Amino acid sequence: MIEFDAGLARDAFRVEARFAAEGGATTALFGASGAGKSTLLALLAGALRPDRGRIVVEGEVLDDVAGGRHVPLERRRIAWVFQDGRLFPHLTVAGNLDYGLARLPRGAARRFARERVIEVLDVGALLGRWPRDLSGGERQRVAIGRALLAQPRLLLLDEPLASLDAPRRLEILGFLERARREFPLSMVYVTHSLAEVLRIADRVVLLERGRVVGEGAPAELAGRLDTPLLAARPDAGALLQAHVAGHEADGSATRLDLGGTPLLVPRLAAAPGEAVRAYVLAGEVMLATSRPQGLSVRNVLPARILRLAARADATVLVELDCGGQRLLAAVSRGAVVELGLEAGRDVYALVKTVSIDAPAGGRLLLDP
């Protein structure tokens, strides 16, 4: 359980935030660079001291400005995984892993066993190696293991994938998900990648210029039109909740049930009935005013326009109600005029099966 209600004046602006997170949940701090995400994380970690407010983690008051209380970083038992790993170059992988473990207070609970952490993060073969001989992905795995072995009550991840290439990112995301299942622990995850938020977070805190501008489940926040930060992004889209209905006989695609409406997606290794989240980019949804014929697009979804929002780049983001779920489509301003798109109008949303794809960053997601 995290109760954060604190602020600090920085050079350019004030970081002033208030949010809460349940124990065991993964909270994503999401925002553009310079939004104050890292400052917030440093406040939580205790590297910075707030000038207002209180920070409480699992019942312990870590900061209380009015009461003059500030628990120093080294005594907070909050582990921190950095963007660049920050392994100790003069220690082997084993030495790095054991650094926090060796400094545990006597009698502190060891919830995460060394062998188990090594196994889950698959770093057993690296134990005798030096950090400079590791690849970026290996370093990050060791860094995560080192943080877990410090037996923290809260794990902070500061853009842990930002310095990796795309395939490595997916790999580490997979390890993070495994670690999250194996080791029940509250996590705060800082990122500016929507794909990471959707895949890893239970809750999102949206930040802009040092303020919280939105808070909620990822599905609620993905593509929220009233959140300029999200609507303006090229990867704006909607997160659909669906169930696996079945697979195509030729094995080429999987049929999802979108609350009565079928949606074809690239073949998914999931059994019928399993819950699935699919992220559909607004830029990959087309609109038609009548049911089109002779098109290769196989997903033609009846929908009703809820709202239109003009974007800075001469496109309009159209929010649709599609069988009770929200879908976003990005269309040009000219098309809106030509087709007479307006709120309340019934249209068809066209989504290419192959555009709902996983490799590009986990747009197609299995619910844990």
Next chain:
Amino acid sequence: MLSEAEWSALVASLVVGARAVAIGLPLAVATAWLLARTRFPGRTLLDALVHAPLVLPPVVVGYVLLLAFGVQGPVGRWLEASFGARLVFTSAGASLAAGVMAFPIMVRAVRLSLEGIDPGLELAARSLGAGPLDRFFSVTLPLALPGVIAAGIVGFAACLGEFGAVITFAASVPGETRTLPLAIYAALQTPGGEAAALRLALLSLGIALGALLLADWLGRRARRWSTRG
């Protein structure tokens, strides 16, 4: 090959230098850490004080030491009263004078290597539960080791070469404070001492070169495992 007086000059030099580095280097590491990593009132003053021997004439440094640590000086009197110890005209006094002169050189070398360490590593150590002292000995010092070794060796070489401060504070007592440069000077003052002066000068050169080679070798060894990973 060497006369007894020349041997005793060599031994005196090594003893004076070794003692000065043994005591001065830990102090230099602490001072360098204070200057590189902390902000406190009087930091600029400390910085200036540490570096003063670099810009002052060595004779002035020796004289200041004489005022403070001499038989009539406040610290000298206290040392004599409390421990019966006297620094002036002793080998320990020569170490003090040489160590003060070499101090800024050692502090600079250590400080440079401290400033090369990513403070993020110390932050990582903190988040893993390491307190200030623990952090220093488990992360900062090992990573700064190449610089600390270099500081020790260069400081030692500087102590061997110190002339003005040593002769002013500790005089030139054969077998006690007459180090190599003082012995060379004494030989040159003696009629027919040119050959002895040349031998001592060559000896100094040999020690200096040896120290530099040793520093280079140790530095390379230490860097191999402390390079940023």
